[in-house]
Structure formats: C-alpha cells, structure tokens
Amino acid sequence: MTQALEELTGKLLQAARSAGADAADAMVTRGTSLSIDVRKGVLEQAERAEGVDLGLRVFIGRRSAIVSASDQRDRTIAEMATRAVAMAREAPEDPYSGLADPDQLAGEVDIDALQLADPDEEPSPQALQEEALRAEAAALAVKGISQVDASSAGYGANEVHFAATNGFSGGYRRTSRGLSCVAITGTGTAMERDYDGDSRIFQSDLRSPEDIGSSAAERTLARSGARKPPTGQFPVLFDERVASSLIGHLLMAANGASIARGASWLRDALGEAVLPKGMTLLEDPHRPRVSGSRPFDAEGLATQARKIVDDGVLTGWTLDLANARKLGMTSTANAGRGVSSGPSPSTWNVTLTEGTASRADLIRDMGTGLLVTSMIGSTINPNTGDYSRGAAGLWVENGEITHAVNECTIAGNLRDMLRGLVAANDARPHLSRVVPSLLVPGMTLAGT
Structure with a gap:
C-alpha cells in the first residue's frame, strides 16, 4: 500500500518518542527515474527505478544518531527508532547539535510559485528513445563526425517530506528532464570527443534534440587536431x-x-x-x-x-x-x-x-x-x-x-x-x- 509521505514522517516521529528520544526529525523521499541510451540507431540501455527512503534522526540530550531504511512497514519503523535511540545513547555529546527553535521555523510558503514540478505526465520510454535517436541523428548528420558515443534522455520525479518534533512539517515535489549527446571525430590517437546537453524541470523548456546533437558535433569538430x-x-x-x-x-x-x-x-x-x-x-x-x-x-x-x-x-x-x-x-x-x-x-x-x-x-x-x-x-x-x-x-x-x-x-x-x-x-x-x-x-x- 502506498502511504503518504507526511503520514510516514509522522509515524517515524511517534516511534522515536515511544522509543525514548527527547527530540527527533524525519525525512522521507519517494523517487522515480527513467533513462534511455541509444547508439547506432538502436536502443542500447533502458533503466527505470522507483523507491521510497526513510531517514530518522533522534536526540538524547546533545547526543544524536541517524538511521535509514527503504521499508515502510510499521515494524521496520519501530525497529529504526529503537536502534537510533540505542545508538544515540552511546554517541559522544555535541554541544552544537539540536533542532531549530520553533520561532526559527518557516511559516506558510507558496510552493506552487516556485514551479518545481512539471504537471505533465511522465514521458513514455518510447518518447525518450525517440528524442535520443533524434539527437544522435543530428550529430551524425554533421560532416566529420565518425560516431556518437552516447545519446541519452531521462526523466526524474522526486517527492520529499520533512518533519520534526519542534512542530515543523513540510514537503514538495520536483521533476527533471534531461537530454545529452556525445559525439566523436577522428580515429586512433587523433580521436576527439565533446558533448552538449540540457536539463530542465519542464519538458517544454528543454532544447530540441536537433539543437543538442548538432551542437555536440560542432564542439567536437572544433577539437580536431x-x-x-x-x-x-x-x-x-x-x-x-x-x-x-x-x-x-x-x-x-x-x-x-x-x-x-x-x-x-x-x-x-x-x-x-x-x-x-x-x-x-x-x-x-x-x-x-x-x-x-x-x-x-x-x-x-x-x-x-x-x-x-x-x-x-x-x-x-x-x-x-x-x-x-x-x-x-x-x-x-x-x-x-x-x-x-x-x-x-x-x-x-x-x-x-x-x-x-x-x-x-x-x-x-x-x-x-x-x-x-x-x-x-x-x-x-x-x-x-x-x-x-x-x-x-x-x-x-x-x-x-x-x-x-x-x-x-x-x-x-x-x-x-x-x-x-x-x-x-x-x-x-x-x-x-x-x-x-x-x-x-x-x-x-x-x-x-
């Protein structure tokens, strides 16, 4: 079952209190990444990763410890808290450690104004592959380019939520889109290579594959000799x-x-x-x-x-x-x-x-x-x-x-x-x- 990140941070903090922590903060992230590499006009590699990661920091006075896991089950969360508290009790004191005072915390923020996440749907692997192929073709179309070492397209989405026993709780989502191309000219010891690429939050802001591929080629040719x-x-x-x-x-x-x-x-x-x-x-x-x-x-x-x-x-x-x-x-x-x-x-x-x-x-x-x-x-x-x-x-x-x-x-x-x-x-x-x-x-x- 998919749990809300805010719910998970709440469970972590409650477990920390139950285990005997004086104070604690928790961070939970949920991420998705998709990358496509093409070479010589065909798909060379495709990777997709998804996961949720949990982190808990506890304080016993001025002693602290951090534990992390990728298992969302209640049993795991309870074990994380127990182990973190046991570790903190054995840790050296740090007079400078500790959470922020409540009056230092951020108030209401307009996260939407930052435009950190593209509202459009996640691109399909086929769409990413097509972009990578177009960039490769544009590079190879430039006279003097002998091969393209790699042409890659990728997408990432990451959610994060942070909460602490001082009363703070907040989170946001971030996306990324990337496209890159590495071109090669010459052979043997005379071989040279260069690249171009672009990375944006919004797909609509990304430079075209043709622009990236041809730019990578021109940069490579400039390094000849x-x-x-x-x-x-x-x-x-x-x-x-x-x-x-x-x-x-x-x-x-x-x-x-x-x-x-x-x-x-x-x-x-x-x-x-x-x-x-x-x-x-x-x-x-x-x-x-x-x-x-x-x-x-x-x-x-x-x-x-x-x-x-x-x-x-x-x-x-x-x-x-x-x-x-x-x-x-x-x-x-x-x-x-x-x-x-x-x-x-x-x-x-x-x-x-x-x-x-x-x-x-x-x-x-x-x-x-x-x-x-x-x-x-x-x-x-x-x-x-x-x-x-x-x-x-x-x-x-x-x-x-x-x-x-x-x-x-x-x-x-x-x-x-x-x-x-x-x-x-x-x-x-x-x-x-x-x-x-x-x-x-x-x-x-x-x-x-």
Missing part, C-alpha cells in the same frame, strides 16, 4: 560551460563547515574583497523553474535571498544550525541532507554579476592564451587556495582562435585568480549557477 600548448604565463578564459567551477571553489571556501574546521583559504577573509569591485554573487532559492530552488531547508528554516559577495566583498558564510552555533552566528537556512546523513551547509541557486563584453570580445582582447572548454582532475589546497587542473580547449593567438589544445595543466592561486576576474555577458539564466565566461588575466600553463 588538438596539440599541447606552450609552457608559460598566459591569460586563461574559462568558457561558460566550466566557469561555474571557479565560483564553486569560492562557495566551498565560504562554507561554514570548512570555516568551523579552520580548513579554508577564506577563513580570515570576512569583510574583505574576494572578487573585483562591482561583482556580486547573489544566492536566490526562490527562482521559478530552477533546479536549486526550495521553499525551506533541511532543518525547516525558510530559505531567503542573500548576497554572499557584495560589490566584491565577502559578506558571510553559508551556514546550517550546528555550524552557525559553532561560529556564534545565525543559520542562513542552507542546511541540506539526505535520509541517511545529518544536515550540512549547502548552497542553493547563485548568480554572478555579468560583464558588458561578449565572449568574443574577451577572446579578441586577451591576445594570446587559452580558452578552456573542459577540465579533468583537480588539485586544490583548501588551506592556501593553490589551484591546479588538467585542461583542454582552444588556443588563442593575437585575439583569434587558431587550433585546439589538450593535455595541459593550468595553475594559479584562487585568491589572485578570483580578484582579477573579467566577466563576459553569456551566462545561461535557467541554470542553478548563473555564471558567464570568466577571464583570468594570468595563469601558469604547462604544456610541451
């Missing part, structure tokens, strides 16, 4: 596809858990310039039809817009309740969690201030350097911000793209890199991280 770049100091332009990774490093360094551990190169930078003047990094968890939007966090606090960086200056940390208490601050309502893990600080949607120049303008003005379109591996020192990554892309000579580049390493220090950024105006507004192409005026390239 790739060779190593020279070694030295050059400007590096991070293409919009990969530029958000730079902002991701800043967000990680401003994460309250890292700050509380003292393991962040930004630990002493509060109130200091970390981006160029005029550049703001805004978090907004209430953007409609965006994957990172949510009405409340995983501790029941109302999410809200905030400026992580304002006019270049770092204004605060990303905090959940426990890390806020450790630092003597207030939670920013950024707690994220799964059913089998406790809350930890997580960032929702972020938008970086765009520049006025186009990507083409920055390529023209950078002179000679590297346009990075993909990266592999990562060596980031969390304490110093020293940065080193494998990269591939396009070489720019005298303001013009001349040839493809691969097998190189780019290195620098994140403090210097971020403070010298020059932003283009090409960010995609539907993404959870709206970040344009970003130019770093000087980095070390290691090629030949």
